Amino acid sequence: MRPLARVTSPEVAGFFLDEHTRQGVRFVLGGQPALIKGSEHVTAVGLTDGMEIPADIVLAGIGVNPEMTLAQHCGLTVENGIVTDAQCRTSDPNIFAIGDCAARPISFFDNRLCRLESVHNAIEGAKIVAATITGGKPPNLEAPWFWSDQYDLKLQIAGLFNGYDHIVFRGVITDRAFAVFYYQGERLIAVDAVNKPAEYLGAKMLIQTGRTLPRDVIADETRPMKELVASAK
């Protein structure tokens, strides 16, 4: 078991695990909370194995499942999320669904049905639906992107790493500024950039335009990312 298993590779997850550990955070991976102790205030969380973790504040981050009851009552097609077409239209043409609860085909990933939990996805869905309903100009679609600030580390992710078979580092982890590129064969499918905004934006641009760079080229830090992007086919 490891943190961030759903969103990034073991390499990047391990980096963040180490970083939090260094900052004094203790991880109890696989721990199963059984009870919260305290009378007036919480004093501890008890786990099923008997371990007790003293606590003043408990923050429960337990993940999300899409709420699809309403959609199911309407007879809409649901799988992992309310299924829509590229215009965010559900199986009932008069009903649209957007945001974390909806799954739509993503053109940059062979129209794979994706349920994305991100601000960008929600905003883009809203733009698509607004354009569809009003007959306006559809938005320029972007490759899925995500970000997270942790301590002085800015993690920026573009693309979807699922199904990668190669990873390429640009920069070294110990510098606390590096990018990890995910490839499926020769095709660049995602980047995790830590304090490397140019690598993030460059890779996002490549993914959006269906271009790629050879793996040894993208790893060459002597050439600026912008120059590499301009040379990509």
Next chain:
Amino acid sequence: MPKITYIEHSGKEHVIDAPAGQTVMEAAVKHAVPGIDADCGGACACATCHVYVDAAWADKTGEAGSMEQSMLDFANDVEDTSRLSCQIKISDALDGLVVRLPKSQH
């Protein structure tokens, strides 16, 4: 309260009373100024709140930091006066600031 003027690419002006402490991006979004998308919510993570700061104000707004500069490198229609408006904090010294918006944030 400091007044900030946003000029859309079309030339349309929006004058906003913006409290000190907000960023130039936040004030624009709160008043629905079109042309500032700010998709990441102000984390210097998306480069969709790109503005041009009138040269007369450049000293007061300061310079882009290294993270911001790297993001701007990939934005469209970047000029010497380009900034990400989420990185400009409004203060009384910026009362009267004028920023122009690019044609598109994407």
